[in-house]
Amino acid sequence: MAEVKKYKVTEPYLDLSCGLGEAPFWEKDTNTLRFVDIVKKKLHFVDLAAGPSSHKQWDLDFSIGTTADIADNDKEFIFGGKHGYGIMNRETGESRQLVAMWNEEERKEDGGGKPGKGKTREVRMRSNDGAVDAAGRYWVGTMNDPLVVAGNITDEGVLFRLNPDLTITREKSSVKIPNGTSWTLDNKHMYFTDSPSGCITKYPYDISSGTADWSQGETYFQCPFEGGVPDGHAQDEEGFFWVAIFGAGRVVRVDLKGEVVAEIELPTRCITCPGFCGTKLYITSAEEEDPETYPWSKKYGGAVFEVDVGVRGAPLNKFRMGSKP
Template sequence: MPDIKKYKIIEPYLDLHGRLLEAPFWEKDRNTFRFVDIVKRKLHLVDPTVGPSSHKEHDLDFSIGTTADIEGNDAEFIFGGKRGYGIMNRETGQSRWVKDMWDDEERKEDGGGKPGVGRTREARMRSNDGAVDAAGRYWVGTMNDPLVVEGNITDEGVLFRLDPDLSLHRMKASVTIPNGTSWTLDNKYMYFTDSPSGKIMKYPFDLSTGAVDWEKGTTFFKCTYEGGVPDGHAQDEEGCFWVALFGAGKVVRVNVEGEVVAEIELPTRCVSCPGFVGTELFITTAEEQNPEKYPWSVKYQGGLFKADVGVRGCPLNKFKMQAKA
């Protein structure tokens, strides 16, 4: 077993008391760091060179779970939102939908479907995590919206892929809480996390076609920390992963063999996703789900944290939009 380097964060960078902070993303060219609150339906922005005083937020009419930059478009970014993919203006927060995820049948009343609640499948689903591959395709996972299904989350989720021509593809069904999507540095394998499984899986990937061999998946990482499951992750330039362990109050660095080599301890339990700004790792969190059992976790719940980990993040791919939207 390798030696484990330890970090400890004692207070938040931004004490927001959010409900579910997610999707940390560094707009490197503009030096702006953005993230969202899925439940409160907010877009947050901060300039890391200025610090917390630069924090701004936009109120949204719908939830956003994931965002990505668009190649050749500095004014807007693309996102996975409540009902599909959309594009948002960076300055004004104005948005437009470009591709709905759900078809006409899924917009019909269905008696609540598998959860037994929610008028239609479209109404009870929302986007969660996502990432862009090296060919510029945007992968977004969807799940039951806890606010609609009253916490009764099932495997109705779907992993979608939006191609540059804006064609939509259903890549994996029967997903519960999709998270942590990324690729090996040589793009021969894809990593994907369905959080309740407690695992990050590794699958053969064909970059030229965007195909995934789901039948040949192997376990890359299994969470062994009590109460924790892998949530979002960020890849560094050495090919290692910084994995948020929701429910364990930690982010761990996992090497290419799947071994934990570093550990960041946070003062709140529900850690959702890390994202790099240079060598600093910014970390989003959510509200404590069991405050009576874990009172220590409540003070800084839903905050944004950061730690300098001495390694830079792997550059993020941009969506290569070819069609007009």
């Protein structure tokens, strides 16, 4: 086994105290870092050339879990939000819903569902993580909204796929906390993380139809850290993955065989997602869930961290909207 390369980060790039920082995304054309705070309903931007002092944030009326750029559209981006897919103007913050995720039946009052909270399934759910495949389809995973159900993750989440013609399909159900989603560089396999499982699973993928063979999944990466689970991940140009280990204060680089070849140690436990901007990783985190047990983790919980790892990220796909909303 090759020696594991070590990185150690002791200070944040941005000390923001996010409730749940997520979805770091590089707007390459403007060299801007975009990320969200799901819990506090905020959208953040940083001009990377200008540095942390350029940080600005928008207060939102709803939560956003994931964002992606749109092909041939420099003014707007697409997002997975509280109730569905939406479009937002990156200059003004004006937004509109594009496609609802939940059907009419799921918008009816049902007595609060299994947790006994939230009048409808739509109210109890929210978007979490997502990614765009090479054909321009936007995959977004949904889960119980802890702010509504008080942490009782009992309803099943759904992994949705939004097609360029704006039709929406439910590709996978029975998920709990959907996270890192990506594809091999040859697009023959799809990776998907359901965090409570403790692993990233690899599935055969048909890029022409946009379907994964869910019956043929095999474990690609099993989290080796006690108390930690894989959260979001970023793929580099070599096809390796940089995986956030929520609960263990680390991001690890995983090779094509699923073995850890590099490790970034961070000064807080609840690490959520890395994202590439050039050769630098920008890493989001959440507030410490158990500050009495882990007092060392509280100070920088919710901060954003920066580390140069010397390898570039794989190019990010853009949603190819074939029909206008």
